[in-house]
Amino acid sequence: MATALAAIALGLAALLSAADASAQSPRSARSWAPPGWSPGGVQPGEVTSDPVVVAARAIPSGAVLSPSDLTMAATAWGPGLPSIDQVVGQEARVALYAGRPVRLEDIGPPTLVERNSLVLLRYRRGTLLITAEGRALDRGSEGDRIRAANLASRQTVTGRVAADGVIEVAP
Structure with missing residues (x-):
């Protein structure tokens, strides 16, 4: 019985030590991708698209969008809408974050x-x-x-x- 408890304690210590090592690693425990990998081969900070409509500030869900809420920018976040005119007067269906593209599914007519x-x-x-x-x-x-x-x-x-x-x- 004592040897079984000792084995369990050693196994638990090994698990804790591995978890501690991964917490100190530059890659987080949630990151399973190899270093340097990113979706679509785009490196962080790399700009790959034509200018699209992005949120100029954080916008809560349900807010009606005005020109001061939006700006045009090239971004690595993926596709977005090409014109601010398409977005002004629409309602945010989800929270929009500063610098992120505004997608068609993120907006809709005002309630x-x-x-x-x-x-x-x-x-x-x-x-x-x-x-x-x-x-x-x-x-x-x-x-x-x-x-x-x-x-x-x-x-x-x-x-x-x-x-x-x-x-x-x-x-």
Whole structure:
């Protein structure tokens, strides 16, 4: 029994010593790549692309982008959008970090209706117009189909978000 405990203690000491050595190594324990390797053969700091739109500062998710939030730069971070005009007025769908390219999937149209907000539901058929107050069950931008609860009837309806934030309910 004593020899088994001694063997376990020696094994544990060897593991701890190996972990300590890797912590002092210039390559971290998370880095499994050989020294000098990088994705796509691009070395850190190497510029490989034409100028693309990059974030000028850290931008939180949900912020509407303005020209002061963006700049053009050549970068090694990969593909990005070629024009600031494509990005201004869009909403950041994810956090954007300074110096990183803004990709098409990182942005989208600004949200007009937030989830759980009070909204106006509008049903229109010919000359008939019915409006009701509702609560948005999803968030949405102009043109998105979202669900909403009619507060008077407690029915769930689906409609398209209009430019003014009203939900146009279809039959």
